[in-house]
Amino acid sequence: MVLNLGLLLRIPVAIGFLFFTIKASGQQRYFAEKPSISFFSDGLVEDITAANQKVTSIFDALNGEIAFLMNVKDFQFANKLMQTHFNEKYMESETYPKSSFQGKVTGFNANSSGTQQVKAVGKLTIHGVTREIDVPGTIEVNGGKLKLKAKFLVKLEDYKIVVPQVVWDKIAQQVEVTLDFAYRPL
Structure with missing residues (x-):
């Protein structure tokens, strides 16, 4: 059976997990139990x-398919005013x-243990804009669990995120994004 990850992203999370769990029996599929972006x-x-630890992610070790979905409002900032500006203005x-x-x-x-150098290629959607990206990272295999880590740059203009002229020179035009997902088998 083939899992359609696009379908999973379009249906409510609870129904999606039920669908995924039924399809996943006896296969090498993983759910992020401790995700952080x-x-x-x-x-x-x-x-x-800022950090968002309410991310939903699945990984199919057999075919390499991976997906994550998050609510933008779940990013937490130390400065609450900064969080408000992030959500409202940017x-x-x-x-x-x-x-x-x-x-x-x-x-x-999937048959090797230890840390492996990997690459994820796919479509990243931010601010209503979808772009193809290519991200290097690592997956560590330990005791049947996986830990995925990656770091990459996102240019604000690529996703039509507008920085007001008044603060243009005070805010970087790109951000460094870090993924840290701990997966467990389904």
């Missing part, structure tokens, strides 16, 4: 950092509430 922006006046979270990735991981061998 964070970003860092080196600002002239103040650095900007990400327009009411209009574009979710971000997602759907693609394939290459270079992973």
Whole structure:
């Protein structure tokens, strides 16, 4: 049976997990039990950092399919005013509430243990814009669990995220995104 990850991203999470669990019996499919996506922006006046630990992600080790889905409003900032500006002025979270990735991981061998260099290629959707990306990372296999880590840059203009002119020179035009997902078998 083939799992359609695109379908999973379009249906409610609870129904999606039920569908995925039924399809996954006896196969090497994983669910992120401790997901984290964070970003860092080196600002002239103040650095900007936030983390989202309410990410849903699945990984099929047999065919390399991987997907994640998150609510943009779930990013947490130390400075609550910064969080408000992020959601209202930059990400327009009411209009574009979710971000997602759907693609394939290459270079992973489910039969090997230890840390493996991998690459994910697929479609990243942020702020209503979908772009093809290519991200290097690692997957560590330990005791039947997987730990995926990756770091990449996102240019704001690529996703039509507009920085107001008044703060243009104070905010970096790209952010460093870090993925840290701990997966368990389904």
